[in-house]
Amino acid sequence: MGSQIPLLFNIKPSSGVPIYKQIMEQINRLVISGFLKAGDELPSVRQAASYLEVNPMTISKAYSLLEATSVLERVRGKGMIIAHDRRRTHDLDKRIEFLKPALIEAATQANQLALPRETILKLFSELLEEYTHE
Amino acid sequence: MGSQIPLLFNIKPSSGVPIYKQIMEQINRLVISGFLKAGDELPSVRQAASYLEVNPMTISKAYSLLEATSVLERVRGKGMIIAHDRRRTHDLDKRIEFLKPALIEAATQANQLALPRETILKLFSELLEEYTHE
DNA sequence: ACATATGTATCATTAATATAATACAGCAAT
């Protein structure tokens, strides 16, 4: 039942970004990267809600919106799976565009903090290792 | 009257992060970096509100909360200035701690997108140049 | 004195987000 998949979700309740959006964005990333493939099962609404300690309807909202954009498919009585969408691509350019906003935000903050270029790059390089997937 | 200072504010209304928090965080960064020094004048509530196209009370809320944490001082009839706080430091370590959340977020997203390390680092390096302060 | 600038208090209103407690239709396995 995709029992370990909830571990892929990281929620920052204090960030200000709505929880359902955080979930949507993460699933979107895992799909266009290929980590999640067509047919893969997602954690159930109640599992994810319990794991993340949020309301089930918050998870359902994220799933429903992703279904509306053909990222997920609802299988009645079973749960949600990654949609079989033949038009889906995994272009490097597309993935880079998804990442850009976060990089721009980090770069802007770094410059506002007057941090030396090499210090930032070294730290970021380390964090890329530390927060590796799987 | 600090007329060009509003240009230091970047607001992303669609980010989900409350506007008043975005403003607070930016001022905090500009202060601990030293870009803004004790006594420097901030744009007036109405100037900033007009420039950012938000409600004046939203700016006032950010200013008031920054006054409560001794980052700003209110000068009656004049406006807000950077507080004269002798305890203020500009440690590199402190500035790095301020930046870390944004770097961690970017690193997490990059890995969820399965982007090659070198590609990310090169792009980030370019963005650090592009989004330079001043 | 007067006009103009400052931040802020006050009121009402709107929108978005999240929670809580139920309830229901659909499917699978026993």
Added chain:
DNA sequence: ATTGCTGTATTATATTAATGATACATATGT
């Protein structure tokens, strides 16, 4: 058939964020 899973609809409530329209005390410059 019953049990136990799915996702979701419903209703109500609370909180937070932002806007709009005034209004006020305070200070500055003329």
